[in-house]
Amino acid sequence: MREDLLSLASDIVDQARKLGADEVDAYVTSSAETSARVRKSEVERIIDATSHAASVRVIKEKRTAVCSTVDLTPKALVAMVEQALELAGIAEPDEYAGLPEREDLALGEQPNLKLYDEQIESLSVDEMKDVALRCEQAAYDYDSKVTNSDGAEMAVTRGVVALANSLGFGATYPSTNAMIMVEAICDDKDGKKRNDSWYSVERALHRLEEPEEVGRKAAARAVAKLGARKLNTTTLPVVWEAPVVRALLALIGQAASGELLYRRSTFLAGLEGEQVGSPLLTIADDPLLEGRLGSRPFDGEGVTSRTVPLFEGGTFREFLFDSYNARRMDRRTTGAAGRTLSAPPSPSTSNLVLTPGEQSPEELCADIDDGLLLTDLMGFGVNMTTGDFSRGAQGFRIEKGKVTYPVTEINVSGNLKDMLASIDAVGNDVLWLGSSGAPSLRMSKLTISGI
Secondary structure, three states: HHHHHHHHHHHHHHHHHHOOOOOEEEEEEEEEEEEEEEEEEEEEEEEEEEEEEEEHHHEEEEEEEEEEEOOOOOOHHHHHHHHHHHHHHOOOOOOOOOOOOHHOOOOOOOOOOOOOOOOOOOOOOHHHHHHHHHHHHHHHHHHOOOEEEEEEEEEEEEEEEEEEEEOOOOEEEEEEEEEEEEEEEOOOOOOOOOEEEEEEEEHHHOOOOOOHHHHHHHHHHHHHHHOOOOOEEEEEEEEEEEHHHHHHHHHHHOOOOOHHHHHHOOOOOOOOEOOOOOOOOEEEEEOOOOOOOOOEEEEOOOEEEEEEEEEEEEOOOOOOOOOHHHHHHHOOOOOEOOOOOOOOOEEOOEEEEEEEOOHHHHHHHHOOEEEEEEEEEEOOOEEEOOOEEEEEEEEEEEEOEEEEEEEEEEEEEEEHHHHHOOEEEEEOOOOOEEEEEEEEEEEEEEEEEEE
């Protein structure tokens, strides 16, 4: 399969060159997805699907076009290349257009990042149904207050990526992922539904949490929300639970985009080498971690992957670049190009990792006389240009060092620069969810808007 896809990508490159492209790369993907979803102990949905797609980026006289197709027959691929060249002919020239420099390409032996689990190939639909049923039942069994479920699911994906270009690069890598999730629902005294979910997702089956543990965690989180109260508007120290820290990391990764820097649309513009955050803040974008969901031996342009330090001891170090935006900013690619089938490469994160501290989550709360444990964020109230942050939230009140009652219908707000600077403790409880590895952390103050 891998060799076939790489051969297909190479043929697309050759075809485009023959038809007049100055530079070209081809991106080909193949994936197979299987999932089993249950609700109230009944099978709700089974999916077993495969997909294949190819895209080509052609550059002629500094004019760029990207076209894609899900039809991999020779006739369709030729039509795709011809259409891309036709579109390039009417595109505006761009002096920065082009493939990466050849010396940046991953032309040597690719590292083994353990992105593929062969055990997933032999997993049957019946086994997946059993996992989903066990997960949901564990949520019901946790507490009689769990009265409903929005479903439990197990899903697995097997895929291959192939990339080739006219500079002589050609490589592939396989990948798998497996996921278990469930959402538990409780009835509160006032008739409101209190719900929460939990999931585990990994490249390999053996790294997944047990389905019963996933179910119990979802149920525990839902039950804990019963009796939630509102808060008066105030300013409090806030402990961020590890699952919501990944949302903070995603914002930082977005702000570190070289494309946003070019547009002057990030609050980190002009701050390289500056102390922006707390000395406790060290974050890296690391695509070379074995078995992690964001890992990749090369980026979406074939550039060698490398670890990029974003923050070290609170100092902002560098932005993430693909080759195009690097040229626009007189920089060099950091191997951070993401790729989709329908658009040119652009900067993206891989695995975002926040270095843990030494305190437990309980210790983060212990010296707070009056504060908030933040467990949920909702909405999209973030201005990346200014750093202004405002999101709907839920959590728990902290009183005299102890987590007391659940809190709902609040809003937390601040400015991301101030928020990063106000981090005064980082936990030791690193949690991997998706492609983020994050511990809990504490900010000395945030505005809490309530009643």
